[in-house]
Amino acid sequence: MALVSMTVNGKAVSGEVEGRTLLVQFIRENLALTGTHVGCDTSQCGACVIHMDGKAVKACTMLALQAEGSTITTIEGLAKGDDLHPVQQAFKENHGLQCGFCTPGMIMTAVDMIDRIPNLDEETVRAELEGNICRCTGYQNIVKSILDAAETTPA
Amino acid sequence: MYQFDYHRAQTVAEAAELLAANDENTLIAGGQTLIPTLKQRLAMPATLIDIGNIADLNFIKAEGNAITIGAATKHADVASSPDVAKHLPALAHLAAHIGDPAVRNRGTIGGSLANNDPAADYPAAALGLDAKIHTNKRLIDADPYFTGMFETALEEDEIITEVTFPHPEKAAYVKFPNPASRYAMVGVFVAKTPIDIRVAVTGAGADGVFRMKEMEDALSSNWSPDTVTGIKVPEDDLLSDLHGAADYRSHLISVMAGRAVAATM
């Protein structure tokens, strides 16, 4: 076992982990932040996407120890109290989810793409969602939510 | 995953020493190939040596007529580098279409070249541009580097440190992505360098990435899409799997080669 420390949603955290402990396990099991989901074991579904040092990454495809010293935001870190993050609000208003399993990863990916890419269009949003799989919605309203949030987010 | 130890290396020398110390020790860079492999219990390392944070392996340098990229440089950094966009836009395009944004934020050029997946994109650029692969021990030309599917000239305890690409006169990469994984069903990199003309094909070869000499010769006399679309790669040398039969891949190679040449004009 080894000690790992990082900042998660603005709080300094640490814990004992094995070499093989995945970052997503540490987040869900040690920190009890279960908003970050695990939808596959092939690194393809994106349900586990978080931000590490400002970049969207798959928390299931990193070891907890690889995140030593980093700053992490999970889906729980987006809302300010009762105020949803604009992207969360857009998913709510545009019916961007059905079962909700893929939603945390979708939203973390969406926040990252809106930060990175000015003037998002539908084609770009669909290409950027390559690593996020949704079994329910057919993506239509997810794309709509992201475009809506992009428009209302000041550049 | 089986149990293993984890060690974050600070320097290449430290990583090399640890790698040589035990046959069962393994490098990890971006982990985008290795971690899924570990989850399937297809590998059982003693210690994972993380080279992802070594500063000397994270850089993009444009010097003279070449661009050198550190082995632990992420796909996303290559895709967004102004130097790469200026001198080697075909490589920026290639990097921007590997997998998905989260994979590109972790996966590295060194990891991709070391793994030599038969459907990976970077091997086509390295072979198509006659890149030089620098290791902690020596310099390897692209031609002898790629020795077969998932096989390279790297020794067990050798670490890729950087890769040098010459500025081509013209170059383009076009891939037909597998609709599920985004890996190449067929990807063709064409380039005219100051030294020669190259056509490198990934995704299709039964022995991994390969050069298509007949297309190279044809392009030397006439650089146009029509020159290559009529040339067929023999099916015997091609992969046939659930994603596509050999005759389909053979057809795709001719079409992608034509599109790649057209993209340079």
Ligand SMILES: Cc1cc2nc3c(=O)[nH]c(=O)nc-3n(C[C@H](O)[C@H](O)[C@H](O)COP(=O)(O)OP(=O)(O)OC[C@H]3O[C@@H](n4cnc5c(N)ncnc54)[C@H](O)[C@@H]3O)c2cc1C
């Ligand atoms: C969902 C998904 C989609 C993908 N799509 C594509 C795609 O479309 N095209 C594509 O090309 N790739 C794709 N990939 C693979 C991705 O590009 C990987 O990043 C790459 O293959 C390996 O790089 P890495 O840094 O993650 O290597 P790691 O997983 O860390 O390592 C891979 C292997 O290389 C060795 N290694 C790593 N660095 C070095 C070094 N410097 N010297 C010697 N050995 C080294 C390791 O020991 C290991 O054996 C995809 C991956 C995923 C998960």
Ligand code: FES
């Ligand atoms: S759980 Fe991470 S990609 Fe599926």
Ligand code: FES
């Ligand atoms: S809403 Fe159910 S998986 Fe996307």
